[in-house]
Amino acid sequence: MPYLARIWGDINMEIALQISNVSKSFGRKKVVDNISFDVRSGEVFGFLGPNGAGKTTTIKMIMGFLSLDEGSITINGYDRSKNYEKAMGCLGGIVENPEMYKDISGRVNLEMYARLHEGVTRERIDEVVALVGMQERINDKVKKYSLGMKQRIGLAQALLHRPRVLILDEPTNGLDPAGIHELRDILKKLAHEENVAVMVSSHLLSEMQSMCDRVGIINRGRLIDVKTIDELTSLASGAVIYRILTPQTEKAAAILRTVYPDQIRAISTDFLDIEINKAIVPAAITLLAVNGIEIFGAAKLETSLEDAFLQITGGGLTIE
Amino acid sequence: MPFCRSQGEGLPLNKIIALYKNELIKISKKISILIFIGVMIIGCFGLAGLMKFMEMAQSRYADTNSSVDQTQRIKDDLNTQLEDQLAARAAIETQITGTADTPENQTVLQPLVEQQASINDQIDMLQTALDKEIYFNYESTYLTGILNGLPAMKAEIRTLEAAEAQSPNAAQEKSLEVKRQLVSDYQAVLDSQDFKEYVRIESDSIKNDDSLSTSEKDMQIEYYSLWYKLDPTGIITDISGMNQARDAAQSVTDMKRSVIDKIDYTSTSQGMTPMTPSQISDMENRLAVAEYRIQNDCLNITDSMDYSWNSMQIVFGFGIFIIALMMLVLAGGAVSQEISSGSIKSLIIAPVKRWKIFTAKVFSLLSVGFLAIAVLYIFGMLAQGLFFGFSLTPYVYASHGVAAAIPFALYQILTLLVSYIDIIVYTAFAFMLSVLTRNTAVAVGLSIATYFGGSTVKGIMMILPSYEWLKFIPFANLSLNGRVFPFADMMQTITVMYSGPASAPGFTQPGLIFSLIYLAVLLFCMTYTAMDSFNRRDLK
Numbered sequence: 001m002p003y004l005a006r007i008w009g010d011i012n013m014e015i016a017l018q019i020s021n022v023s024k025s026f027g028r029k030k031v032v033d034n035i036s037f038d039v040r041s042g043e044v045f046g047f048l049g050p051n052g053a054g055k056t057t058t059i060k061m062i063m064g065f066l067s068l069d070e071g072s073i074t075i076n077g078y079d080r081s082k083n084y085e086k087a088m089g090c091l092g093g094i095v096e097n098p099e100m101y102k103d104i105s106g107r108v109n110l111e112m113y114a115r116l117h118e119g120v121t122r123e124r125i126d127e128v129v130a131l132v133g134m135q136e137r138i139n140d141k142v143k144k145y146s147l148g149m150k151q152r153i154g155l156a157q158a159l160l161h162r163p164r165v166l167i168l169d170e171p172t173n174g175l176d177p178a179g180i181h182e183l184r185d186i187l188k189k190l191a192h193e194e195n196v197a198v199m200v201s202s203h204l205l206s207e208m209q210s211m212c213d214r215v216g217i218i219n220r221g222r223l224i225d226v227k228t229i230d231e232l233t234s235l236a237s238g239a240v241i242y243r244i245l246t247p248q249t250e251k252a253a254a255i256l257r258t259v260y261p262d263q264i265r266a267i268s269t270d271f272l273d274i275e276i277n278k279a280i281v282p283a284a285i286t287l288l289a290v291n292g293i294e295i296f297g298a299a300k301l302e303t304s305l306e307d308a309f310l311q312i313t314g315g316g317l318t319i320e
Numbered sequence: 321m322p323f324c325r326s327q328g329e330g331l332p333l334n335k336i337i338a339l340y341k342n343e344l345i346k347i348s349k350k351i352s353i354l355i356f357i358g359v360m361i362i363g364c365f366g367l368a369g370l371m372k373f374m375e376m377a378q379s380r381y382a383d384t385n386s387s388v389d390q391t392q393r394i395k396d397d398l399n400t401q402l403e404d405q406l407a408a409r410a411a412i413e414t415q416i417t418g419t420a421d422t423p424e425n426q427t428v429l430q431p432l433v434e435q436q437a438s439i440n441d442q443i444d445m446l447q448t449a450l451d452k453e454i455y456f457n458y459e460s461t462y463l464t465g466i467l468n469g470l471p472a473m474k475a476e477i478r479t480l481e482a483a484e485a486q487s488p489n490a491a492q493e494k495s496l497e498v499k500r501q502l503v504s505d506y507q508a509v510l511d512s513q514d515f516k517e518y519v520r521i522e523s524d525s526i527k528n529d530d531s532l533s534t535s536e537k538d539m540q541i542e543y544y545s546l547w548y549k550l551d552p553t554g555i556i557t558d559i560s561g562m563n564q565a566r567d568a569a570q571s572v573t574d575m576k577r578s579v580i581d582k583i584d585y586t587s588t589s590q591g592m593t594p595m596t597p598s599q600i601s602d603m604e605n606r607l608a609v610a611e612y613r614i615q616n617d618c619l620n621i622t623d624s625m626d627y628s629w630n631s632m633q634i635v636f637g638f639g640i641f642i643i644a645l646m647m648l649v650l651a652g653g654a655v656s657q658e659i660s661s662g663s664i665k666s667l668i669i670a671p672v673k674r675w676k677i678f679t680a681k682v683f684s685l686l687s688v689g690f691l692a693i694a695v696l697y698i699f700g701m702l703a704q705g706l707f708f709g710f711s712l713t714p715y716v717y718a719s720h721g722v723a724a725a726i727p728f729a730l731y732q733i734l735t736l737l738v739s740y741i742d743i744i745v746y747t748a749f750a751f752m753l754s755v756l757t758r759n760t761a762v763a764v765g766l767s768i769a770t771y772f773g774g775s776t777v778k779g780i781m782m783i784l785p786s787y788e789w790l791k792f793i794p795f796a797n798l799s800l801n802g803r804v805f806p807f808a809d810m811m812q813t814i815t816v817m818y819s820g821p822a823s824a825p826g827f828t829q830p831g832l833i834f835s836l837i838y839l840a841v842l843l844f845c846m847t848y849t850a851m852d853s854f855n856r857r858d859l860k
Contacts, residue, residue, distance in 0.1 A: 026860075064668050065859040085335070088671035095669070099662030103349045109666075112345060115338040116670040157666065 014041040015074075016090075016197030017062070017165045022071030024057055031057045033221040034071070039165065039197045044187055046212030047201040054221040055201040056096065059169050063095055064088060076164045089117060092163030094171065098154020102143035106134065106153045109142060110160060117161035128156040131186065147174030155183070159190075166190065167199045172207060184211050242281060244288070245271045245297040252293045259287060273301065335672045339680030347650065347688055356646035357692065361699045363638045368703035371631035378627070394455050402446040409439045437478060441471035452510060460563040461555035462518050462547075466506045473503055498528065515554030519544045535580070543573040550614065551621050558622065564813060565621045572614070575607040605718040609807045612723035618713045619813075628708040629812050635703060636736065639696035644743045644771060647689050651750035652764030654681050655854065659758050664859065674855045682847065685747060693736050701729065717807045735801055735808075741839065742798045746771050748843050752850040774798065786828065794842060797835035804832060 017039040024032040032054045039045040049055050060066045062073055064080075073080045078087035100109045107125070114120035129138050132152040137145065145153065151174050158166060168187075172180045188211065190196040202208050208215060209229065216226045246252050249272045253264055256274060266273040276284060278300075285298060347353060416432050419425050445467055449456060456464035480496045505521045523541045526532065532540070547554070551565030558564055574585045582600055584593050595603065613619045658664040667677050704712075712728035726734075750767035757763055774795045781790055790796055801808070829835070 060859075065665075067856070067858060084673055085671045088669070091669070091671075093669060095665055097662065099665050101346055101349070101663050102661065103351075104345065108345065112342040113666055113670065115342060116335065116672055158669075 015039070016041045016076055017167075017199065018074040019058070019062070020072050020074070022058070022061060022073065023069045024061060024066060025069055031221050032061070035218070035221075035223045036071075037216050037223060037226055039199050041164065041197045042191055042195045043213040044191045044198045044200060044211055046208040046215040047199055047218065048203070048205060048208060048215050049201075049218035050203055053218045055203075055218055056169055058218070059093075059167055059199075059201060060095055062167060063091070063093055065095065089161070090164040091167065092158035092161060092165070093167035093169070094151075094154045094158055095167075095169050097147070097173070098150050098157070100142040100150070100153065100157075103141060105141055106138045106145070106156075109153070110138075110157055113157050114160055120161050124160065124162075128159050131159065132156045133182075148176065148179055151175055151179070155186070163196065165197045165199070169201050170203075171200060172202070172204070180207065187211060240278060241265055241273050241275050241301045242284075243271050243273050243299050243301055244285070244295060245299075246288070246293055246295050248293050251291075252288055255288060255291050255293065256284065260284070332676060336676050336680050336683075339667075339672060339677055340684055343680050343684035344687070347684060350650075352649060353646060353688070356642055356649075357695060360639050360642040360692070360696060363642065364635050364696070364699040364703040365706075367635050367638055368631045368700075368707045371627045371634065372707040375627035394458050395450065398446055398450050398455070402443065402450070405439055405443045405446060409436065409443065412436045412439065434478070438471065438475055441474045445471055448510060452513075454510070459555075459557040459561050460566070461557060462515055462566075463510065463513065463555065466510060466518070470503065470506060473499060473506075477503065498525070515548065515552065518554065519548045539573055539576060542576075543569050546572060546614070550619065556621055568610070568614075568619065568621070568813065572607065572610050575603055575610065579603055579607060601720070604721040605723075606807070606810065608718035608721045608723040609716045609810050612716045612718070612725065613810070616716075616725070618716070618725075626812060628704070628712075631708060632700075632704055632712075632732075635700045636696065636732070639700055640736070640739045640743070643689065643692045643696060643740075644746060645768065646692060647685065647743050647747040648750045648767045648771060649764055650688065651685055651747045652754050652767055653760040654685065654751055654754050656754045656758045656760040656763055659859065660760065668859060675851060678851050678854045682751070685751065686744070689740060689743060689747065693740055697733050697736055701732065713811055715805065715808065715811060717805070731805070735805065738801050738804050741800055745794070745798060745839055745843060746774075748846045748850075752846045755850040755854045791830040791834070792838070794838075796829060797838045797842075799829075800832065800835060803829065803835070 015038045019038070020036050022032060022035050023030065035054075035058060037045075047055055047058070057066065061068055062075075064084075068081075073087075075087040076090035078090070080087040100106070101112075104112075107129070110125050110129070114125060129135055132155050134149065134152050134156060137149060138153075142150070142153070151171065155168075155171070158168070166187075171183060171187075175183060184207070187198050187200065191198045191213070200208065200211065212229060214226060214228050215232060217224045244252065247270055249267050249269065253267055253272055256264060256272075260274065260276060260280075263275050264272060265275050274284070281298070285295060288295060412432055412435055416429065416436065419429055419432070421429065445456075448454065449467060452463070454461070454463045454467055456467050477496065477499050480492060480499065484492055484496060502521070502525055509518045509521065522544045526537050526540045526544075529537070546569035547566050550568055551563075554565075556563065556565060571586065577583075578585045578595065579600060582595055584595050584599070584603075586603075655664075658667070668674075704710075714725040714727050715731035716723055716725045718724070746767055749770060750763055753763035753766055754760065777793070777795045778799075781793065781796060784790065830838075
């Protein structure tokens with residue numbers, strides 16, 4: 001993976017988006033509590049957390065919808081509080097659902113947005129429209145678009161001015177599986193080939209797993225950790241779940257409990273899941289075999305980001 | 321490919337202009353605006369056409385049976401009066417013949433004879449009216465004037481004759497002679513129906529009246545010559561029986577006398593009150609305007625209602641009303657609608673500071689209003705020209721007693737622009753509400769309610785005692801047209817019922833300069849409040 005090498009190999013790796021000690025309260029409730037992280041050029045940064053964790057609030061602060069109570073945001077080297085227009089000129093994105101002027105065609109909407117940036121040509125608009133595959137319907141009024149089409153046109157708008165930082169809030173909402181796949185490819189291409197810093201928020205961890213290079217995990221307004229995808233998955237490798245295929249599940253479970261209490265995770269009619277270290281697997285199987293259990297197979301269950309995530313947050317996911 | 325081209329801060333104007341263009345695109349795509357403008361244009365032609373239709377109906381009415389019926393009714397009425405008088409005369413005659421003509425009965429007889437004579441005069445008058453079709457009480461011409469005056473003059477002559485019979489003297493003789501001559505002259509005029517002759521007779525009698533000073537003589541003679549100048553026929557009366565030419569001549573004469581004597585002769589209700597210096601200079605200006613209008617022949621003396629003028633007022637009044645509603649709907653939703661639909665997102669994400677978005681919105685609203693005013697002007701004038709022709713009376717104003725005129729076309733656009741000031745104030749209010757409440761319904765509803773309530777509040781203020789603080793109420797400072805164009809009421813007729821600044825009983829509007837400064841401060845405060853909120857508040 002050359003891009004990973006580029007990210008981790010180059011210590012001068014450019015920081016495109018820097019969030020420093022940012023806090024935000026709504027009334028007495030602290031929604032974002034002293035968050036700091038960087039997004040680098042050329043990477044896809046996943047911003048993960050359950051609903052109500054503060055993802056959208058953080059993104060809205062970056063996008064200029066909300067003021068910061070504390071902290072600072074730097075985009076492409078420009079401090080947003082000092083160089084607002086320069087900083088925002090390097091930023092593109094979608095917050096929640098993309099909303100356009102409904103009585104106006106997609107193209108005119110893009111033209112209007114382009115007018116607010118410098119150097120966006122008519123050709124660039126055509127190029128972006130082609131990139132999101134909206135050539136056919138671009139002259140229709142936006143109110144005739146489906147949610148998926150709105151997502152596409154929103155992405156086109158976000159990319160129009162070649163931003164250095166692209167922020168997408170829940171971008172796969174309303175997209176069909178093909179659309180999600182397409183989006184994933186576009187984002188990866190932008191990051192890895194065109195060196196854009198991409199930040200994607202989601203509560204669907206599985207899709208982030210296939211898209212992100214690094215992940216920041218947020219819960220209850222606090223940033224819990226920032227890890228690479230590799231680090232995350234390896235975190236989970238300490239204790240792995242093995243599935244043992246046998247028709248005598250009850251008997252097997254009873255035998256295993258004598259040696260490994262509290263480690264059975266699931267019991268079914270033809271298999272049982274046990275959480276044990278890799279090193280202990282042969283001993284466990286031998287134990288079962290010695291006691292006359294018929295074993296038809298044993299396999300390691302695939303770990304996922306989900307497991308790692310649960311592990312990191314200590315399973316303490318809260319939905320507020 | 322280079323990313324993130326140098327987004328130079330550049331001139332803030334570039335970004336504002338770009339935002340402004342976008343705002344105009346957005347507004348132009350709003351169907352409600354097209355509907356408002358459409359209604360306005362249709363209204364221009366529809367209302368002017370309606371007025372033209374009414375004018376035609378009016379003139380047709382004059383030629384139809386109903387007009388004949390009307391004349392017949394007047395004749396019947398006069399005939400009834402005549403019969404009453406004849407009956408009264410017969411009763412008195414019986415009474416006289418029933419009373420013996422003895423010296424002791426003279427005290428009873430004498431008033432009866434006098435009464436008989438006056439009834440005879442009345443009968444004469446009614447008879448003449450019927451014969452010569454001079455319908456006094458229904459119209460107001462020099463002929464009805466003569467006819468109305470005759471009985472009193474005849475009575476006067478009889479009194480003089482009686483006095484002469486008892487103690488003749490030369491002065492009395494001469495006065496009697498003059499009066500008899502006058503009556504016969506009047507009779508001659510009634511026969512010849514010559515207005516010029518009437519004017520001559522009146523002028524001569526004024527010249528010979530020794531009780532008047534020279535200046536008073538001049539003034540009264542001028543009154544008649546002015547009347548003759550304005551209406552050489554002397555008989556043009558309008559639909560309500562008013563003689564505009566005579567009233568105008570009377571007004572001018574009254575104003576002249578008022579200026580010279582420094583006493584207000586024009587307001588009949590309050591008697592003759594001395595005038596303050598400011599009232600005098602005001603009166604001088606009005607006089608100058610009236611004289612300018614007369615000299616330049618731009619006085620409209622007609623025998624019918626002035627439909628052209630009324631049409632103009634209605635068309636532009638309606639247009640301004642529609643524009644005001646349109647602006648309130650636009651401004652009331654300018655920010656709140658973008659927030660509720662979420663479309664504001666693409667503005668917030670764009671590299672533009674919020675104050676620039678705000679400024680662009682304000683200017684786009686202002687220009688849409690200007691555009692609407694221009695459309696109203698063009699189509700209003702077009703409709704007017706189409707139905708009533710383009711000959712329009714200019715606006716004449718005066719300062720320090722010197723009059724000048726501006727053409728009507730220019731006057732009309734200036735009036736519309738002055739009316740636009742009111743709309744701007746209400747629009748700013750709607751816009752501020754839109755920003756503060758972020759609720760389109762509240763912003764539009766409240767501002768339209770204020771727009772309608774304004775006139776009510778002003779009406780209430782007019783009947784309140786004249787407290788000084790009342791002038792700090794916003795409504796007192798709106799409707800600038802009356803103060804920017806104080807002589808506009810003289811465009812249709814120069815008949816003046818003068819009521820000077822200090823003579824009005826209730827609240828009077830503050831001066832123009834005060835109001836302009838007040839409105840400027842008010843606009844600034846509303847805009848600043850809105851802008852501050854728009855710049856700072858979170859968009860959740």
